Amino acid sequence: MLKENYLQDYQNLFAVFNAIHPLSEELKSAIIKNSHIAQVKRKTTLLSAGESSNTIYFIVAGGARVYYLDKDGKQTNTWFLFENELLISVYGFFTGQPSFEYIETLEDTTLIVVKREKLDEMYLQFMEFNFIGRKLTEYYYIRNEIQANELRMLSAKERYEQLLKRNPQLFQRVSLGHIASYLGISQETLSRIRK
Amino acid sequence: MLKENYLQDYQNLFAVFNAIHPLSEELKSAIIKNSHIAQVKRKTTLLSAGESSNTIYFIVAGGARVYYLDKDGKQTNTWFLFENELLISVYGFFTGQPSFEYIETLEDTTLIVVKREKLDEMYLQFMEFNFIGRKLTEYYYIRNEIQANELRMLSAKERYEQLLKRNPQLFQRVSLGHIASYLGISQETLSRIRK
DNA sequence: CCTAACTTTTGATAAAAGTCAAAAAAACAC
DNA sequence: GTGTTTTTTTGACTTTTATCAAAAGTTAGG
Numbered sequence: 001m002l003k004e005n006y007l008q009d010y011q012n013l014f015a016v017f018n019a020i021h022p023l024s025e026e027l028k029s030a031i032i033k034n035s036h037i038a039q040v041k042r043k044t045t046l047l048s049a050g051e052s053s054n055t056i057y058f059i060v061a062g063g064a065r066v067y068y069l070d071k072d073g074k075q076t077n078t079w080f081l082f083e084n085e086l087l088i089s090v091y092g093f094f095t096g097q098p099s100f101e102y103i104e105t106l107e108d109t110t111l112i113v114v115k116r117e118k119l120d121e122m123y124l125q126f127m128e129f130n131f132i133g134r135k136l137t138e139y140y141y142i143r144n145e146i147q148a149n150e151l152r153m154l155s156a157k158e159r160y161e162q163l164l165k166r167n168p169q170l171f172q173r174v175s176l177g178h179i180a181s182y183l184g185i186s187q188e189t190l191s192r193i194r195k
Numbered sequence: 196m197l198k199e200n201y202l203q204d205y206q207n208l209f210a211v212f213n214a215i216h217p218l219s220e221e222l223k224s225a226i227i228k229n230s231h232i233a234q235v236k237r238k239t240t241l242l243s244a245g246e247s248s249n250t251i252y253f254i255v256a257g258g259a260r261v262y263y264l265d266k267d268g269k270q271t272n273t274w275f276l277f278e279n280e281l282l283i284s285v286y287g288f289f290t291g292q293p294s295f296e297y298i299e300t301l302e303d304t305t306l307i308v309v310k311r312e313k314l315d316e317m318y319l320q321f322m323e324f325n326f327i328g329r330k331l332t333e334y335y336y337i338r339n340e341i342q343a344n345e346l347r348m349l350s351a352k353e354r355y356e357q358l359l360k361r362n363p364q365l366f367q368r369v370s371l372g373h374i375a376s377y378l379g380i381s382q383e384t385l386s387r388i389r390k
Numbered sequence: 391c392c393t394a395a396c397t398t399t400t401g402a403t404a405a406a407a408g409t410c411a412a413a414a415a416a417a418c419a420c
Numbered sequence: 421g422t423g424t425t426t427t428t429t430t431g432a433c434t435t436t437t438a439t440c441a442a443a444a445g446t447t448a449g450g
Contacts, residue, residue, distance in 0.1 A: 130325035148343035184347040
């Protein structure tokens with residue numbers, strides 16, 4: 001029973017990967033062997049600035065935010081991630097440099113946890129896994145690019161409207177203060193825009 | 196002689212790739228077979244909005260910019276790329292959707308040209324090529340993420356100073372009008388910041 | 391050179407968004 | 421439920437940046 005529930009948590013991860021490139025049983029086993037499930041409470045810090053960002057998470061249930069502190073010590077959210085999405089601090093995880101970002105859960109969350117060391121082993125052992133990794137990196141890159149373009153091109157109001165249109169559920173799960181910093185505007189301005 | 200010059204153009208590309216993962220002779224041959232060299236003049240448009248973005252370029256010499264038109268028809272630069280860098284319109288190339296961006300050379304430029312179709316063939320035929328593709332995607336993703344963070348976090352003046360510090364050569368090769376839109380500010384504001 | 395085209399700067403004004411402080415509303419805990 | 425904490429809204433004012441128009445400077449060709 002416990003074992004079955006445990007495997008259940010991997011099904012969505014495998015489905016996401018399999019839709020990109022067929023996953024061999026060996027690779028599935030390796031993923032299970034090289035990872036574990038974690039249940040964490042809301043507002044749990046998974047990564048702090050200065051630490052080495054050596055873990056990648058797949059969100060089975062729940063959600064998290066990535067943020068950093070600006071020069072006045074104010075939190076700026078760069079990303080919100082929910083079920084069936086991968087969760088990392090991009091800069092730290094990809095470069096190996098100490099993180100300047102924090103990761104914190106927004107809700108009680110179930111995660112599949114993989115250390116970068118193990119991930120890198122799998123990338124070397126299963127070359128086809130790089131196909132999947134490449135595609136996923138492309139996917140998140142696009143999202144990031146859209147974000148950067150909108151910050152450059154749209155006014156505060158337009159960015160809000162765009163987000164509301166593209167991702168209305170976000171407003172159900174994340175406070176307006178958090179969304180404001182994600183949009184690159186002050187909470188007061190967001191409040192005024194919404195009227 | 197011609198042949199040698201021709202191969203010479205591939206050396207930097209191979210060096211970049213080889214630093215990530217050893218390139219087999221077969222893969223090198225495949226890359227040469229599936230690509231060609233192009234010499235283009237300054238201000239040549241390599242991609243226009245609405246077109247399918249089905250080509251990836253490696254810049255052997257010269258440089259290019261990626262831009263789009265905002266709702267008032269004004270050009271907004273999203274990227275400047277120079278020798279030994281890869282050149283694509285990210286969104287269009289990765290999604291297969293029609294491009295909303297333009298690519299234009301900034302200088303007379305020598306390019307290695309690969310069609311996405313051929314690239315995808317190589318990704319399937321040489322699984323280790325995905326290792327290289329993944330790493331390169333990660334690298335450009337990080338650059339993009341830094342850009343997005345700076346747009347969100349820094350004032351116009353700080354963004355200018357950051358760019359000047361990180362990439363001073365850019366100011367030698369790109370006009371201030373182009374840099375202004377890249378920084379997400381008006382040309383007049385950039386001019387005032389610089390005093 | 392010298393003109394034409396393009397790029398950068400300057401000035402005046404307007405619009406957008408931030409800051410600070412406090413009130414109101416909502417969510418949470420006992 | 422009632423008090424406490426957190427989140428959101430509101431008001432007054434300031435700062436930042438955009439816009440429009442024009443002048444000055446620079447570059448490239450004939």
